[in-house]
Amino acid sequence: MPSRAAIPLILLCSGLAMILPAAEPVAIDWVKARQHWSFVPPKAQPLPQVKDRSWPRERVDHFILSRIEKGGLTPSPEAEVRTLLRRVFFDLTGLPPSPEEIRAFLADSRPGAYERLVDDLLGRRAFGEKMASQWLNLARYGEDQAHQVGNNTSLNLPNAWRYRDWVVAAFNADLPYDAFIQKQLAVDLIEPQNKEDLPALGFLGLGHKLYSRGRLDVQAEEWAEQVDTVSQTFLGLTVACARCHDHKFDPITSRDYYAMAGIFASMKKVSLRPDGKDEEDKTNADKMDPGTLHIVRDENPRDLPIYERGDVESPGGTAPRGWLQVLSPGDPVKFQQGSGRAELARRIADASNPLTARVMVNRIWDMLFGRPLAHTSSNFGSMGDKPTHPELLDDLAIRFMRDGWSVKRLVRELVLSATYRQSCSGSAANAQLDEANASFWRMNRRRLGIEPWRDAILSIAGTLTLEGGPSLSLDSPAHHKRTLYSQVSRKELNKTLMLFDYPDANVHAARRSESSTPTQKLFVMNSVFMIEQSKKLAHRLQQSASDDPARIRFAYELLFAREPQPEELAIATEFLQEPAESSLTAWEQFAQALLATNEMIYVD
Known part of the structure; x- marks a missing residue:
């Protein structure tokens, strides 16, 4: 059985559809189609009435509390201050608080200490790195191709890291999300003199390049990949499902698909050197200049035919490049400026588009609360889940746009809310009524992904370095940068990334899966990385104080942002006094044991 990376790239249902008989098209009632919840423009919402008027801190809390009260539930108590501190550090920076930061916060008795902390975290470079680690999965970030013949790496x-660094900088600068979209799709057309933001085009330029790119059927696969990534990431729609036939569930026609595919058929992926020339035009095998960008540019704008059943040997009528009919005011809007990339970018980022703001707000809610308001975060179509709090999603989307599409402002409001500050523990009575916590009556306990978990280990061990730049192999002993700056392969994903649920870089990933396996624990127990970091942590602990109880307290503050319980202190003290029974010292074993705990990998 070939590996997943070795299977030819045929997206979604297209491979099956090409061998099925053509289905008779069904006329779409466009008026009715536009009544689906996600196609109805979001509307400003009045604040719901609540009984407990003292609980809400932010506007979102009124919507959450109204649902809680209607369900006969009660909100959970506010999380203990150290728990909240650890939570907000990981959520906004992907790193744990240091003991010094914990003590400084606890010592700040002035009003507004938590608000000042949030503002500080939002201003750190680490915020952009945390946001980028989420975004790159949506953008199917990768540094090679799934299909490679021998040693041919052409x-x-x-x-690719140039695009990654641009994303980090964009989030740190709080680039308005509508501009964030437009720069990634068409900065070269919208702002021709803007060279600084050219790396943004990596969103398209890092798409798949397949062998035999001169063949029409191969080109069609590349167009499909672009349509799929763009439509799911920004619109929460699976437009590529209409490649071979009208969408089976959503009001998206094959004409819609080829209208969008024609945009990507009218551009070319290029590796642009600092001198303005294409890397592909070089006559020798010199190493690529580090300033070279993997981007796109318009070339030979053209409309595509509608290929019957997706078969490029069976062209039908022409589909003018343009916008989806269900999102057009009447007939499909046609694009006529070059490839249409700039017009597509503007349509996606337009405040009148009912999908874009909702999709992004939903993703950010998911990032902070561990559960999106609409669970299928990249499918807002008929087969997707309806939002649990539709009025809240609308209210957030409207205000996101009115507030200048500011991601930082949205994140700030959410982490200041009473909803966010709740404890993870809750009453048994609540659990009987809403075990899944669909009402957000408590905070969801969340497991750290591979990036914040590994970064936390490096930070705690005192070995983390903070520079960005070119990627390093995750397995390199010299790699002490944040995990974000690791090489991501589409051909063969690093085994450690795969082990801890990093998604397949060949396709858009709406959310991370979450697994618990014996091999994960074996990695923690036996890997060279964990052993080395345990040794570094042990050395740091031993240097931190002159007596074992103080060192143990420092360890618990480093890892868990709390003091050890008396029983934990007693057990640790007794263990450290016993002779070591392995190649590791007692302190090294103690350090490794703490790093292996569930408390280390979960955030309450």
Whole structure:
């Protein structure tokens, strides 16, 4: 059985559809289709009435509390201050608080201490790195290609990190989300003189390049990949499902698909050197200049035919490049400026588009609360889940746009809310009524992904370095940068990334899966990385104080942002006094044991 990366790239249902008989098209009632909840423009919402008027801190809390009270539930108590501190540090920076930061916060008795902390965290470079680690999965970030013949790496993307660093900087600068979209799709067309933001085009430029790219059927696969990534990431729609036939469930026609595919058929992926020339035009095998960008540019704008059943040997009528009919005011809006990329970018980012703001707000809610308001975060179509709090989603989307599409402002409001500050523990009575916590009557306990978990280990051990730049192999002993700056392969994903649920870089990933396996624990017990970091942590603990009880307290503050319980202190003290029974010292074993705990990998 070939590996997943070795299977030819045929997206979604297209491979099956090409061998099925053509289905008779069904006329779409566009008036009715536009009544689906996600196609109805979001509306400003009045604040719901609540009984407990003292609980809400932010506007969102009124919507949450109204649902809680209607369900006969009660909110959970506010989380203990150290628990909340650890939570907000991981959520906004992907790193744990240091003991010094914990003590400084606890010592700040002035009003507004938590608000000042949030503002400080939002201003750190680590915020952009945390946001980028979420975004790159949506953008199917990768640095090579799934299909490679022998040692032929000519289609690889060694400077993909330039796009990654741009994403980090964009989030740190709080680039308005509508501009964030437009720059990634068409900055070269919208702002021709803007060279600084050219790396943004990596969103498209890092797409798949397949062998035999001169063949029409191969090109069609690349167009499908672009349509799929763009439509799911920004619109929460599976437009590529209409490649071979009208969408089976949503009001998206094959004409819609080829209208969008024609945009990507009218551009070319290029590796642009600092001198303005294409890397592909070089006459020798010199190493790629580190300033080279993997981007796109318009070339030979053209409309595509509608290929029957997706078969490029069976062209039908022409589909003018343009916008989805269900999102057009009447007939489909046609694009006529070059490839249409700039017009597509503007349509996606337009405040009148009912999908874009909702999709992004939903993703950010998911990031902070561990559960999106609409669970299928990249499918707002008929087969997707309806939002649990539709009025809240609308209210957030409307205000997100009115507030200048500011991601930082949205994140700030959410982490200041009473909803966010709740404890993870709750009453048994609540659990009987809403075990899944669909009403958000408590905070969801969340497991750290591979990036914040590994970063936390490096930070706690005192070995983390903070520079960005080119990628390093995750397995390299010299790699002490944040995990974000690791090489991501589409051909063969790093085994450690795969082990801890990093998604397949070949496709858009709406959310991370979450697994608990014996091999994960074996990695913690036996890997060279964990052993080395345990040794570094042990050394740091031994240097931190002159007596064991103080060192143990420092360890618990480092890892868990809390003091050890008396029983924990007693057990640790007794263990450290016993002779070591392995190649590791007692302190090294103690350090490794703490790093292996559930408390280390979960955030309450």
